[in-house]
Structures are given as structure tokens and as C-alpha cells.
Amino acid sequence: MAGLRSVNRSATEAARRLRRVEPASAAPPAAAAPAARLVDGGRALFVGRPDALSQLRRAVAEVQGGRPRVALLEGPAGIGKTALVRHLLGDADVGCVLWASGEEDETGLSFGVLDQLTAEAARVVGPDPVFPGGPVAAGRVPSPDPLVAGEALVDLLGELQRSGPVVLVVDDAHWADRPSLQALTFALRRLRADRVFAVLMVRDLVDAQLPDGLRRLLMDERTVRILLEGLDDTELRALSSAHATGPLSWRACVRLRAHTGGNPLHARALLEQVPAEAFDNLEAPLPVPRSFAMLVVARLAAAPVQGRELATAASVLGAHPTLSQAAAVGGLDEPLRALEQAIEAGLLVEQPAARGLRFPHPLVHAAIYEQAGPARRAELHTRAAALVEEEALRLHHLARAATGPDGALATELAWLGREEATAGAWAAAAGHLSTAARLAPARTEYEQLMLEAADCQLLTGDLPDLFGKEAEVRGFRPTAWRDYLLARFAFQRGDADEAETLLRNAWKRCAPDSGTDVDPLLGARVAGWLAALYSTKLRGAESAEWAGRALELSSGHAAFDLIGQMRMSGLAASGQLDAVLESVADLPDPAVASVAELDVLAGRGQIYALVDNLADARRDLGGVLAASRGRSLLFRVLVTTTLAQAEYRAGLWDDAAIHCDLALSLMADSDDGALVPYCHQIGVLVPAARGQWEQAEKHVGTTQVFAESGFPHLIASAAIAMAHLARARGRSAEIVAVLEPPVRSGLLDLDAEPGISGWQDILVDALVEVGDLHRAEQVLIRFETAARRRGRRSAMAAAARNRGNLEALRDNPGAADAAFRAGLAEAEQIELPFERALLRHSYGSFLRGAGRPADSVRQLQAAHDTFTLLDARPYLDRCESELVACGWTPREGRRRERDASRLTTLELAVAKLVAAGLTNRQVARELVLSEKTVEHHLRAVFGKLHVTARTQLASRLLAAGGVSQPDHADAGLVQPD
Numbered sequence: 001m002a003g004l005r006s007v008n009r010s011a012t013e014a015a016r017r018l019r020r021v022e023p024a025s026a027a028p029p030a031a032a033a034p035a036a037r038l039v040d041g042g043r044a045l046f047v048g049r050p051d052a053l054s055q056l057r058r059a060v061a062e063v064q065g066g067r068p069r070v071a072l073l074e075g076p077a078g079i080g081k082t083a084l085v086r087h088l089l090g091d092a093d094v095g096c097v098l099w100a101s102g103e104e105d106e107t108g109l110s111f112g113v114l115d116q117l118t119a120e121a122a123r124v125v126g127p128d129p130v131f132p133g134g135p136v137a138a139g140r141v142p143s144p145d146p147l148v149a150g151e152a153l154v155d156l157l158g159e160l161q162r163s164g165p166v167v168l169v170v171d172d173a174h175w176a177d178r179p180s181l182q183a184l185t186f187a188l189r190r191l192r193a194d195r196v197f198a199v200l201m202v203r204d205l206v207d208a209q210l211p212d213g214l215r216r217l218l219m220d221e222r223t224v225r226i227l228l229e230g231l232d233d234t235e236l237r238a239l240s241s242a243h244a245t246g247p248l249s250w251r252a253c254v255r256l257r258a259h260t261g262g263n264p265l266h267a268r269a270l271l272e273q274v275p276a277e278a279f280d281n282l283e284a285p286l287p288v289p290r291s292f293a294m295l296v297v298a299r300l301a302a303a304p305v306q307g308r309e310l311a312t313a314a315s316v317l318g319a320h321p322t323l324s325q326a327a328a329v330g331g332l333d334e335p336l337r338a339l340e341q342a343i344e345a346g347l348l349v350e351q352p353a354a355r356g357l358r359f360p361h362p363l364v365h366a367a368i369y370e371q372a373g374p375a376r377r378a379e380l381h382t383r384a385a386a387l388v389e390e391e392a393l394r395l396h397h398l399a400r401a402a403t404g405p406d407g408a409l410a411t412e413l414a415w416l417g418r419e420e421a422t423a424g425a426w427a428a429a430a431g432h433l434s435t436a437a438r439l440a441p442a443r444t445e446y447e448q449l450m451l452e453a454a455d456c457q458l459l460t461g462d463l464p465d466l467f468g469k470e471a472e473v474r475g476f477r478p479t480a481w482r483d484y485l486l487a488r489f490a491f492q493r494g495d496a497d498e499a500e501t502l503l504r505n506a507w508k509r510c511a512p513d514s515g516t517d518v519d520p521l522l523g524a525r526v527a528g529w530l531a532a533l534y535s536t537k538l539r540g541a542e543s544a545e546w547a548g549r550a551l552e553l554s555s556g557h558a559a560f561d562l563i564g565q566m567r568m569s570g571l572a573a574s575g576q577l578d579a580v581l582e583s584v585a586d587l588p589d590p591a592v593a594s595v596a597e598l599d600v601l602a603g604r605g606q607i608y609a610l611v612d613n614l615a616d617a618r619r620d621l622g623g624v625l626a627a628s629r630g631r632s633l634l635f636r637v638l639v640t641t642t643l644a645q646a647e648y649r650a651g652l653w654d655d656a657a658i659h660c661d662l663a664l665s666l667m668a669d670s671d672d673g674a675l676v677p678y679c680h681q682i683g684v685l686v687p688a689a690r691g692q693w694e695q696a697e698k699h700v701g702t703t704q705v706f707a708e709s710g711f712p713h714l715i716a717s718a719a720i721a722m723a724h725l726a727r728a729r730g731r732s733a734e735i736v737a738v739l740e741p742p743v744r745s746g747l748l749d750l751d752a753e754p755g756i757s758g759w760q761d762i763l764v765d766a767l768v769e770v771g772d773l774h775r776a777e778q779v780l781i782r783f784e785t786a787a788r789r790r791g792r793r794s795a796m797a798a799a800a801r802n803r804g805n806l807e808a809l810r811d812n813p814g815a816a817d818a819a820f821r822a823g824l825a826e827a828e829q830i831e832l833p834f835e836r837a838l839l840r841h842s843y844g845s846f847l848r849g850a851g852r853p854a855d856s857v858r859q860l861q862a863a864h865d866t867f868t869l870l871d872a873r874p875y876l877d878r879c880e881s882e883l884v885a886c887g888w889t890p891r892e893g894r895r896r897e898r899d900a901s902r903l904t905t906l907e908l909a910v911a912k913l914v915a916a917g918l919t920n921r922q923v924a925r926e927l928v929l930s931e932k933t934v935e936h937h938l939r940a941v942f943g944k945l946h947v948t949a950r951t952q953l954a955s956r957l958l959a960a961g962g963v964s965q966p967d968h969a970d971a972g973l974v975q976p977d
């Protein structure tokens with residue numbers, strides 16, 4: 001070992017002595033360019049690109065001024081993207097540059113790119129405070145959720161900015177691994193007032209397989225997009241002056257451009273290899289055609305044998321070989337001499353910092369590898385396999401060396417792939433499984449491995465050719481795995497019925513006791529998907545039953561996040577609450593709960609909400625949220641949204657709005673849209689009830705787009721969202737129009753659990769309003785029955801309001817009065833201020849009509865107070881009209897004060913946490929923002945509320961009505977770390 005290291009070190013020295021200039025250029029003796037002319041004050045030669053440079057410099061200036069920017073550079077291989085950015089950064093005044101490159105061979109290595117970035121960061125900030133123990137996680141098992149890694153990156157960027165602006169570069173982003181790109185997108189979207197400049201380079205944005213979130217970010221109008229084209233004649237002439245050719249004639253420049261399209265990589269290779277006369281002599285064809293590969297091959301042929309062999313050996317070792325490895329693979333006994341030759345020939349470059357080698361350009365690498373030919377490559381890969389220690393790498397080389405099917409190797413790779421799948425490293429697993437499939441000697445084995453690989457790929461959220469894959473799988477022989485995968489394709493296409501049939505077929509084949517090809521883990525997957533399917537069909541009991549089976553069979557496999565929670569909500573939806581609550585009475589505090597217990601705690605919180613025990617619901621859900629940093633995104637979004645719903649019902653509308661925004665902003669970074677409609681369905685509640693129409697309409701609009709997919713739960717979700725908005729606007733006919741069709745088709749079930757999303761009372765009131773008393777009675781009877789049968793106080797109170805309104809219109813004052821009183825009695829026993837106010841409002845209007853003005857004002861006044869506290873403007877307006885009709889004059893003062901100090905949801909969130917005593921850094925973590933962004937919002941809050949110190953915030957917030965209830969302190973957002 002020691003020997004190897006010293007070889008490496010002296011190689012570094014030797015290469016330093018060579019004082020090579022980057023980029024390496026092949027310089028045949030006749031055309032040797034004096035190195036000095038290829039550098040400019042120690043920097044690599046760079047010509048032209050004035051527009052692109054000034055655009056980028058403007059962006060740098062903005063970043064220095066505290067506004068984050070993103071730049072995207074596009075253009076074909078060799079056009080000069082990397083060179084441009086290096087040139088820009090050569091003289092930009094920035095604190096630190098984190099540079100990472102995607103590598104063609106490492107696209108499947110989870111977090112490979114993020115690791116490069118954080119490793120560079122560690123060099124700047126010393127031993128890493130954020131990613132303890134080194135870089136995030138390339139290859140770590142189980143691999144973390146990309147967004148959790150993204151949160152850590154936000155922290156790290158905050159740390160790095162202390163010493164100046166930060167530039168983050170991802171070169172060749174089209175080859176970057178997906179989790180890294182997701183983490184990066186997540187982080188970039190959270191920066192508002194940060195000095196961070198992110199530069200991404202891709203060859204072709206259309207072809208590049210980028211996560212949707214990143215693509216959206218790159219298409220954003222704030223992103224600086226630069227499309228690089230070839231150099232023009234003037235730029236080529238400047239380029240030629242630095243070469244041995246000296247400045248070419250204009251005619252020669254035109255010819256050079258026609259020949260290379262102005263591509264600097266091609267142009268420079270020609271300038272280095274062709275004498276100047278050849279350019280001017282139109283009779284003499286330029287020796288090498290457009291293909292850059294041919295130029296590299298010519299370089300290779302001209303190089304001394306040792307240098308050539310070293311470069312060839314290095315080419316099988318990937319993008320970053322070490323000298324000792326390459327020498328060993330190539331069987332070279334004088335590595336240093338070989339290295340000198342290869343560097344001199346422009347085939348390799350030394351990378352002293354990483355103690356390794358690299359190729360001057362990816363195209364040089366590709367050309368050398370290609371040129372070696374299949375037999376030689378196989379031989380080199382075989383030797384490489386014997387040398388490397390890491391198992392995955394060894395198998396990779398053996399697979400490359402294999403000339404045909406290889407059963408033993410396929411088995412080893414399949415084993416490795418399955419291990420990775422168990423740990424949730426889907427991308428790596430997919431890679432190994434599909435290589436294993438390619439090597440499998442028998443058709444049956446091939447099919448099985450392909451199916452498993454496709455399953456993993458679906459789990460990464462990244463299967464580009466979905467339809468092609470599905471067609472291939474259809475041709476496979478019938479097995480449980482085939483049906484399972486076809487079901488997943490069907491689900492992806494939105495065909496729930498076909499998915500159900502296929503899943504049931506698959507279950508028959510693989511069920512533990514009765515199947516023909518029993519496979520517990522597959523059984524768990526099939527059952528899990530059936531549970532999900534039935535929950536989308538709103539069939540709670542079946543969903544719970546399948547989720548239970550999935551849990552039994554899964555034994556901790558990573559693919560089963562959320563199933564425990566799904567089982568609980570399925571049971572809840574089907575009404576088996578008491579049994580469930582009893583079974584989960586003794587759970588630990590969320591702060592010390594295990595992962596599985598957190599799942600169950602989240603489910604218990606949901607059930608508490610259902611039985612109107614909102615205090616316990618908020619305690620469970622808030623606690624789970626605080627403890628779930630590091631859990632999957634879906635889990636956190638689900639918990640956050642459910643908490644928001646409980647807060648809405650408990651009258652904590654500011655908190656509800658904050659949590660909805662948080663959930664949606666987390667969701668926006670995920671390519672998995674599963675929970676988006678749910679977030680918007682809950683998201684509409686507060687803005688609708690507060691008369692913030694534009695915001696409310698946006699939420700409703702999104703639920704409608706999702707409803708077009710035809711999934712029952714999405715149609716129901718859109719209808720409910722629309723109904724809430726229409727009620728706030730007082731549009732009864734619209735409510736009837738959106739709710740009646742799904743009710744009549746059975747999609748919205750009047751006999752089901754009445755406590756979940758509260759649409760039944762909205763429909764009845766609307767039917768009464770539009771005068772369809774007969775239908776109102778029909779619907780109300782079923783609602784009342786369901787509410788009573790399940791014993792839901794909130795539903796009983798709402799139904800009593802409906803009953804009161806209906807009887808009042810039927811001219812039954814006695815029955816109406818009794819109904820309203822009964823409703824109030826129910827409502828008094830639970831914590832539902834908005835429901836109670838709606839009831840008092842209805843009761844008050846009834847009393848006014850019944851000629852009891854004093855009683856009426858008492859009820860209306862109480863409703864008015866609550867609506868004011870909640871800032872439920874449309875309801876407040878209607879309530880005031882009633883009060884005015886009773887001869888009462890409203891007080892204006894409080895409302896105006898509130899208007900002036902109105903904070904945005906995010907400002908309010910920041911203000912509340914600071915008021916609760918958290919530091920900016922803690923606030924940033926809670927709200928998943930950068931620290932700079934928190935500072936930025938806090939400045940706005942100080943301005944709006946006219947405070948100068950953090951300590952004044954709490955009292956000022958209360959005074960301004962920014963806190964809707966004094967007992968807000970136990971909600972999830974204000975739990976300190």
C-alpha cells in the first residue's frame with residue numbers, strides 16, 4: 001500500500017514539472033504550440049463569448065447583492081460550456097466554488113454528485129458540521145430521502161455564505177444522478193435572499209433526463225439561459241493566433257468554421273494537428289473529417305506505446321482512475337514514463353488534488369475506449385475486476401468483460417441488486433438487476449430480472465419509456481410478477497379497474513397459503529398496492545384489510561413506508577374506530593418513538609381528529625411532525641396536511657395556512673404527485689373562508705386538473721374543494737351543481753363516515769337556499785342518521801343547523817328553535833369555533849325572522865366575535881348585514897388595524913416561531929428555508945409590525961390579531977428542535 005501511495009505522489013510531482021496547460025492538446029512535434037501562448041497569465045486560453053460572459057457577470061453581481069440566481073448553459077459536446085464557466089469564475093469575486101460533474105458511468109450512483117459538492121465544501125468549512133462523517137451518502141444504505149439531503153444542503157449553503165457568495169456548479173448535469181438533482185432543486189427553491197449562484201450545464205435540455213422539479217426551475221423566467229453555439233470567424237481567428245499556426249487568414253477561418261461548425265473542441269484539435277498551410281490550400285482536403293473521435297484516434301496512434309497503453313487501460317476504469325490502477329490494468333512497469341507520454345500526447349490530464357487521472361474531455365475518453373476494440377476491452381475489464389476491492393465495481397467490470405450469457409455472474413448481480421432494493425437504493429438496484437437480466441442464460445430468468453428492475457425503476461419515479469416497457473412486459477410468460485408489474489403500469493396510466501384485476505390475479509398466484517408461485521415479498525407489494533388502490537376508491541375497509549396483509553408480509557422492507565398509516569385510515573374510514581383507538585392507546589411520545597410507531601401515531605392523530613378530539617389530534621400530529629425530520633417526503637406531507645385540517649377545524653387558521661403552505665412547498669419538489677390534490681383540498685379551506693379568492697381559486701383549479709384523471713377520490717376531492725369555495729361566496733346553486741352529481745352517482749357516500757371532510761351540511765344548506773326542500777330532507781335524513789350512528793358531535797351539530805334552517809323555511813318555528821338549541825348543546829362540548837359561529841349565525845337570522853330581536857343580536861354578536869377572530873371575512877360581512885338589519889352599527893377599528901399589519905403566511909410563520917424564542921437558524925430548520933430567507937422575512941415583519949426587537953414580537957402579534965388563539969404553542973411548527 002505504502003508503495004502505491006508513493007508512486008502516486010511522485011507521479012503528481014512529475015506531472016507538475018511538466019507544467020501542462022489545460023486543456024491538454026495533442027501537439028505533434030512539427031506543430032508544437034509554445035505552451036506560453038496557450039495561457040494567459042496562468043489561465044487557460046479563452047476567446048470571445050462576450051454576450052454570454054456579460055449575462056453571467058450580471059447574474060454574479062446580483063448574487064453578490066443578495067439575490068440567488070440560477071444559470072443554465074446548453075450546447076453540444078465540446079462547444080465550450082465548461083471552458084466558459086471556468087473562465088468566468090477565474091476572475092469573479094466569489095467566496096467559494098463547489099464544482100461537481102455528472103459522469104456517464106455513475107448516473108446510477110445515488111448522491112454521487114451531491115457528494116462531490118459536499119466534499120468540496122468540507123475543504124472550505126473544515127470538517128463538515130452539516131454532513132457529519134463526511135459527504136452525504138453516495139451508495140449509503142439505506143439511502144436517505146433526496147429532500148432530506150436537500151434540507152442538509154440548505155444548511156450547508158447557509159454556513160458557506162458566511163464567508164462570501166457561493167457558486168454551485170453542476171457540469172454535465174444530464175449525467176448527474178437523480179437523487180442529487182432532486183436534493184439540489186429542493187435546496188435552490190428554498191433560497192430567497194441568499195448569495196448563491198447555481199450554474200448547471202447540459203448538452204441538450206430536451207433530451208436530458210432531469211427531474212420535473214428541476215426542469216421547472218430551469219424553465220423559470222428568472223433562470224439565465226444561455227445556448228452556446230459555435231465560435232464565429234473572428235473568435236476562431238483569435239483562437240488560431242494562440243496556436244502554432246499563427247493567426248489564420250480569413251479565408252482559412254471560414255473554412256475552419258465550415259469544417260467544425262465553430263466547435264472549439266474540434267477547432268483546437270485541428271489547429272493543433274494540421275499545419276497552417278493546409279487551411280489555405282483549398283485543393284488539399286483537411287485531413288480529418290468532422291468527427292472528433294478520429295482526431296483522438298490519430299493522437300493515440302501518434303503517441304509512444306506506453307502512453308497509449310496507459311490511456312487505454314485508464315479508459316476502462318471510468319472517469320477518475322488512479323495511476324497505479326491504470327498501470328496495473330495495462331501491465332505497465334514504468335507508470336511515470338507512460339504518464340508523461342500520455343499527458344504529452346493530450347490523452348490524459350493529471351488531477352493532483354484527487355490523486356488521480358482524468359481525460360481532457362469526456363469525448364477523448366469515449367473515443368479511446370471505443371478504439372480499443374471488444375477483445376482488448378474485455379481483457380482489460382477482466383484484469384480490472386481482479387484488482388478492485390469493491391464488490392459492485394468488481395461485478396461491473398466482469399459484466400463488461402462478459403461476451404455472452406453468464407449464469408454465475410447474473411446470479412451474483414441479481415443478489416446484489418436485491419440487497420440494494422431491500423434497502424431502498426432503487427436506482428442502483430435497477431442498474432444491477434437489468435445488467436443481471438442481460439447476462440441471464442435462460443429466458444425465464446431474463447424476464448424475472450427485467451420485471452424486478454422495472455419495479456425498482458418505477459420506485460425511483462424515473463422510467464422514461466413507460467409504454468415501450470409495458471409492451472415488452474406484455475410479451476412475457478404469465479407470472480405473478482408480470483401481472484403485478486402490468487398492474488403498476490395500468491395504475492400509472494390511470495386505469496384503476498385494470499390495475500385491480502391484474503393485482504388480484506397476481507395475488508392469486510403469489511398468496512402465502514394458496515398461490516402457485518408463493519413469494520411473500522411480492523405478496524406484500526401486491527397487497528400494499530391493493531390497499532392504495534382501494535383507498536383511492538374510497539373503500540376504507542378493504543384498504544385497511546390489504547394494508548394489514550402487506551404489513552404482515554413486508555417485514556420491514558423499504559418499499560412499505562406509509563402502509564401502517566394507510567391501514568389506520570382505512571379502518572377509520574370504515575368506522576371501526578373504537579377497536580383501533582383501543583389498540584393504540586399506549587404509544588410512546590413521538591420524540592422517542594420508533595419509525596413504525598411514528599406511522600401508527602400519525603394514524604392515531606388522524607383518528608382523534610375524526611372523533612372531534614382535536615386537542616389530542618394536534619398533539620399527536622404536531623409531535624410526529626417535529627420528530628419526522630429525515631422521514632420520507634410523502635409521510636411528512638401527509639402528516640402536515642392532516643395537522644392543517646385539524647387546525648382549521650380547531651379555529652387555528654393561521655397555523656393551518658402555514659402548514660398547508662409548507663406541505664405544498666415540499667410537494668412541489670417531488671415528482672410524485674400522489675398527495676398534491678389532498679394538499680390543495682385542505683389548502684382551499686382557509687383562503688376560501690377568509691375571502692382570499694385568488695388563492696382559493698388556485699387550489700380549486702389544481703384539484704380540478706387532477707380530477708380529470710378520472711380517479712374517484714380525485715373527483716370527490718375536487719368537488720369538495722369547489723363546494724367550500726362556493727359556500728364562502730354564498731353561491732348555493734353552484735354548490736348543488738358540483739355536489740349533486742357525485743352524491744347521486746354514489747361517489748360521495750351519504751351513509752359513510754360523516755366526520756372526514758364535511759361536505760354534507762354544505763349541500764343541505766345549499767338545497768334549502770335554492771328551495772329544493774324535498775331533496776334537502778332526503779339528504780339531511782341520511783346525514784343525520786350517519787352522524788348519530790357514528791356519534792360524531794361535529795356532524796350532529798352541523799346537521800342540527802341544517803335541520804333548523806330547513807324547518808324555519810317550512811314555517812315550523814318550534815322545530816327549528818329546538819334543532820338550533822340541540823345543535824348548540826352539541827357544539828358547546830367540542831372545540832369547533834367556526835362550526836359554532838355558523839350555527840349561531842343561522843340561529844340569529846332565524847330569531848330575527850321570528851320577531852325576537854334581542855335574542856337574535858345575542859347570537860349574531862357571538863358569531864360576529866368568532867368570525868372577527870378568525871378573520872372569516874365573507875361570513876363576517878353576511879353576519880354584519882344581519883346585525884345592521886337589527887339596528888346595530890359595526891365597529892371598524894379592529895379590522896383596519898389588522899389590514900395594515902397583515903403578514904403573508906410565511907412572514908407570520910417566521911414571526912410566530914421567533915416570538916416563541918427560536919433562533920433564526922432554528923426557524924430556518926422548522927420551516928425548511930435558508931437562514932438568509934428567514935432574516936429577509938423577519939425584516940419585513942419588523943417593518944409591518946413596527947417592532948425593533950425580537951422580544952417585542954409576541955405581544956405585538958397578539959395585539960395585531962396575527963395569532964388566532966392563545967393556545968397555539970403546542971402545534972408542530974413551534975416545537976423547538
Ligand SMILES: Nc1ncnc2c1ncn2[C@@H]1O[C@H](COP(=O)(O)OP(=O)(O)OP(=O)(O)O)[C@@H](O)[C@H]1O
Nearest residue numbers: 023045046047076077078079080081082083264265
Ligand atoms: N471560448 C473558448 N476559447 C478557447 N478555447 C475554448 C473555448 N471554448 C472551449 N474551448 C476549448 O474547447 C474544448 C471543449 O470545451 P468544453 O470542455 O468547455 O466543452 P463543453 O461544452 O463543456 O463540452 P461537454 O458537453 O462535452 O462537456 C476545451 O478544450 C476548451 O478549452
Ligand SMILES: [Mg+2]
Nearest residue numbers: 081082171172
Ligand atoms: Mg463540459
